[in-house]
Amino acid sequence: MSASLLFDSPGPKTRRRHLLYTVLAAFALAGLLALVVLRLDARGQLAYRLWEPFITPAYVQALLKGLSQTLQMAALSVLFSVVFGLVLGTAKLSERTWIRWPAWLVVEFFRAVPVLLLMVFFFLAYGVGADGIGPYWCVVAALTLYNGSVLAEVFRAGINAVPAGQGEAAYALGMRKTQVMNIVLLPQAVKIMIPSIISQCVVALKDTSLGFYILAPGLTAVGKSIYTEFQNQVQTAIVVAALYVAVNLVLTAIATWVQKRYVGERRLDVPMVGQDAGGGGGPTIT
């Protein structure tokens, strides 16, 4: 164990004490796990009948279909929100007040309002009825507005993270504002932003499950129909959650790899809602 901020390198006595703690903690954890399994067993939740749907081809297919719909919704909303975010992000960097101000307002508003509130509003206002757009597109629209606003901040921070000399040099060469942005600033900024965009994909993917409330399709909805049919709530929850976790872990692994490969240790500093731009603050998590 290397040296740590929080404790000195342990001597022989402390090492023995830590060993004791380790053993005790291992026993406690194993006991906890056993308790859960026993509880499941006592309630008859380990019965084969309740797990059977997840090895029945028809239901596995239904789950996979739900997963693909979830992935589609997430992919579409990320695609749209990249465009939306790019527009808003550059608008926030504009020199003209009348462009910067509305962009700021839109970004702050959609970052502060819960996605579910947006979804419900879209669903009741435009989603239902014969000429409604349906819950699927309501989910996509709400996620686009929210994630687009978050990405707008990411883009702004990313463009600002390019050293100022780059832009100045480009202007000195006689480039126009658009050229400076497109040829010099954006290509360098994209590299720094990609990890943040991929982690936003995880957020979007998790948030597609909110469509549950407005009867949208997707993995969670399939899960609900399975547990209503078989009364196997516990098992379905475990399987569906595991699917989400697996997909998200893959996305996170890609983000980490990209970060290591292309960006290095540098991290983007995205201010939280309501904070003055330029101040510190971690990336929004949800």
Add this chain to the structure above:
Amino acid sequence: MEDLVSQFDLVLKAFWLTLQLFLLSALFSLLLGLVLGAMRVGPVSVLRVATATYVTLIRNTPLLMVFIFVFVAMPRLGVNFDFLTKGTLALSLYTSTFVAEAVRSGINSVPLGQAEAARAIGLTFVGSMREVILPQAVRATVPPLASVLIALLKNTSVAAAFGLLEATARMRYFTNNNADDRMLIFITFALGYVILVELVSLGANMLERRWRVAAR
């Protein structure tokens, strides 16, 4: 329009429930997150690995699935509480993992040289913690914690899907009854959330400003 005005007490009541959910969950997730974060950076390797696994699993599960666990799956195992408790439990379980990560990143942001220098000038372990490490770690934890709390405030809306009549569910109720005023109703409820979020953000900014070190 008249409904929204004449039944404005229902709007306030809904936001009161939102606020209750937020405050209760904030309290419990801060406590639980602190414990998780401490185990995550502590010297006992089994606990480190166990919390890392737990935190990764929950962070990558959608909040709605956590709600399904608490509201739909757990009653099947004979574990059942009233609605507010279940909502608080789901939100706290989810949010505490993000708190743990914020705590960890705050502690990791203090350079190791600080601890070495503190010990080198003869501070005791407790002294170096109190005078050098923790003040810096706590300051570094404020901005990410504020983001987590803002996310929690917005996440309370998920409780609407599980029978808690908080602001989002109340908006659905109002819109169902007065379809023509849906825009006004939406703006009213959205502004309610915006005000709450700005209050949390303002508090965090004030804390950050008060604790800012002059030299920075």
